[in-house]
Amino acid sequence: MAEMFYDDDADLSIIQGRHVAVIGYGSQGHAHALSLRDSGVDVRVGLREGSPSAAKAEAEGLRVLPVAQAVEEADLIMILAPDQAQRKLYAEEIAPHLVAGDALFFAHGFNIRFGYIEAPEGVDVCMVAPKGPGHLVRREYVDGRGVPAIIAVEKDETGNAWPLALSYAKAIGSLRAGGIKTTFTEETETDLFGEQAVLCGGASALIMAGFETLTEAGYQPEVAYFECLHELKLIVDLMYEGGIAKQRWSISDTAEFGDYVSGPRVIDAHVKENMKAVLADIQSGAFAKRFIDDQDAGAPEFKRLRAEGEAHPIEATGRELRKLMSWVKSDDDYTEGTAAR
Ligand SMILES: NC(=O)C1=CN([C@@H]2O[C@H](COP(=O)(O)OP(=O)(O)OC[C@H]3O[C@@H](n4cnc5c(N)ncnc54)[C@H](OP(=O)(O)O)[C@@H]3O)[C@@H](O)[C@H]2O)C=CC1
Numbered sequence: 300m301a302e303m304f305y306d307d308d309a310d311l312s313i314i315q316g317r318h319v320a321v322i323g324y325g326s327q328g329h330a331h332a333l334s335l336r337d338s339g340v341d342v343r344v345g346l347r348e349g350s351p352s353a354a355k356a357e358a359e360g361l362r363v364l365p366v367a368q369a370v371e372e373a374d375l376i377m378i379l380a381p382d383q384a385q386r387k388l389y390a391e392e393i394a395p396h397l398v399a400g401d402a403l404f405f406a407h408g409f410n411i412r413f414g415y416i417e418a419p420e421g422v423d424v425c426m427v428a429p430k431g432p433g434h435l436v437r438r439e440y441v442d443g444r445g446v447p448a449i450i451a452v453e454k455d456e457t458g459n460a461w462p463l464a465l466s467y468a469k470a471i472g473s474l475r476a477g478g479i480k481t482t483f484t485e486e487t488e489t490d491l492f493g494e495q496a497v498l499c500g501g502a503s504a505l506i507m508a509g510f511e512t513l514t515e516a517g518y519q520p521e522v523a524y525f526e527c528l529h530e531l532k533l534i535v536d537l538m539y540e541g542g543i544a545k546q547r548w549s550i551s552d553t554a555e556f557g558d559y560v561s562g563p564r565v566i567d568a569h570v571k572e573n574m575k576a577v578l579a580d581i582q583s584g585a586f587a588k589r590f591i592d593d594q595d596a597g598a599p600e601f602k603r604l605r606a607e608g609e610a611h612p613i614e615a616t617g618r619e620l621r622k623l624m625s626w627v628k629s630d631d632d633y634t635e636g637t638a639a640r
């Protein structure tokens with residue numbers, strides 16, 4: 300049984316007594332920095348020279364400093380730059396300014412698990428990994444709710460790392476929903492597997508295959524979009540509220556019978572074999588090496604795949620249909636059609 304933690308299990312005053320540097324002000328960075336600030340924590344944001352994120356952080360009243368200076372001032376450093384940037388950033392701007400008693404925090408264990416970052420003696424290494432996108436982490440906090448997090452301590456040099464990690468998780472609202480004790484290895488491997496096989500890779504591929512099957516058979520792309528993408532959110536909302544069973548309760552008996560007989564025809568034994576191969580590549584470090592090698596070479600594979608994804612016909616169809624649904628809009632700074640910039 301997982302060890303679970305809620306608001307009453309954490310002491311907010313611990314994090315309120317620390318000086319926090321949030322490095323990066325993107326999806327997770329803005330959510331952590333703003334919610335820590337709103338929870339009464341002393342927080343500054345560390346950004347590189349000329350960072351376009353600086354104006355956004357400053358507009359929220361946050362103090363922005365060069366990364367090295369933010370680390371020097373702080374005694375808890377949360378690294379929320381992209382995983383592929385962390386190794387260099389850590390070596391050049393963070394490590395030289397760490398002192399014994401500091402704590403190094405992550406929202407994902409990638410760089411520790413695959414050995415790209417090694418913390419010095421005397422420095423605690425912790426993780427608070429929200430199980431959701433950063434923009435939702437902030438939105439839920441503001442609405443008085445929270446996104447659950449999984450929490451780990453890799454190195455407890457001070458003897459106080461665990462209550463500190465719990466206190467941090469409480470300050471970003473995660474313990475309103477629940478925190479689970481984990482390890483850097485479990486978080487890294489399950490997070491990569493989830494996003495590749497199910498949440499992002501699996502779901503995107505399933506949607507595109509469904510859309511292609513219908514449009515190639517001559518059905519209208521708009522109908523295929525509603526059927527394979529738009530309605531998926533409504534179906535997943537029911538699963539979120541009451542599991543797969545609630546979804547099956549709400550849909551027609553026809554749909555429920557089709558779920559049982561055709562679901563396993565689509566997601567058959569081969570799919571599970573493929574999932575096992577994906578997991579093996581994660582566990583062996585092969586995926587991490589492919590990602591980092593590509594990034595180090597200027598990300599040619601990543602950029603090509605991103606451009607191909609954005610050019611898929613489902614995106615153009617969806618853009619037009621969403622214009623007619625005024626309530627389907629994002630309240631963050633995402634602009635449609637700019638992902639493959
Ligand atoms: N995205 C998510 O929802 C989730 C992310 N995580 C983890 O959180 C961490 C952060 O991810 P995410 O929020 O997606 O990151 P983002 O890609 O959103 O981070 C962008 C921010 O990092 C800064 N940045 C980019 N490159 C550098 C660099 N070389 N040096 C310094 N700053 C840089 C950017 O500043 P600039 O303006 O200068 O470009 C910007 O402020 C990762 O470990 C990720 O795995 C965990 C759970 C969910």
Ligand SMILES: CC[C@](O)(C(C)=O)C(=O)O
Pocket residue numbers: 429430431432433490493494498499
């Ligand atoms: C599902 C993708 C994620 O793991 C997340 C939002 O939790 C990420 O790395 O962004």
Ligand SMILES: [Mg+2]
Pocket residue numbers: 429430431490494
């Ligand atoms: Mg995740």
Ligand SMILES: [Mg+2]
Pocket residue numbers: 407490491494
């Ligand atoms: Mg992830």
